[in-house]
Amino acid sequence: MLGRLVNPVAALMVEISVIDSDLGDELRRTTRRLVALVRLLEPVLRHFAQLELRLERTIAQVEEVTGQEVSDELRNRLAGQLGILRVRPALERLSQVHPDALDESNTDVPA
Numbered sequence: 487m488l489g490r491l492v493n494p495v496a497a498l499m500v501e502i503s504v505i506d507s508d509l510g511d512e513l514r515r516t517t518r519r520l521v522a523l524v525r526l527l528e529p530v531l532r533h534f535a536q537l538e539l540r541l542e543r544t545i546a547q548v549e550e551v552t553g554q555e556v557s558d559e560l561r562n563r564l565a566g567q568l569g570i571l572r573v574r575p576a577l578e579r580l581s582q583v584h585p586d587a588l589d590e591s592n593t594d595v596p597a
Contacts, residue, residue: 534573541568 499510545556565571
């Protein structure tokens with residue numbers, strides 16, 4: 487009868503804390519920080535995407551006004567100068583540390 491009254495999540499957390507007493511609190515703190523950082527990052531990424539579109543539209547206008555096509559090489563050089571080329575690799579690094587992308591072979595979690 488007592489077994490039915492026990493919250494299985496709480497019971498599992500107790501068992502986990504016997505093995506690693508800091509894990510629950512550390513996960514809660516880290517989770518709060520991650521959620522807060524993502525909330526800060528989302529509007530900046532949306533703004534960046536809008537700026538990229540704006541740049542493309544402006545380049546198209548430059549091409550129309552000058553009658554000359556802007557080459558891919560020139561676009562890439564401009565993107566490098568503006569720092570645009572650094573964004574996608576930075577986002578890729580984030581995807582590489584996404585929890586679903588990690589496995590036991592590339593984490594520093596003690597066994």
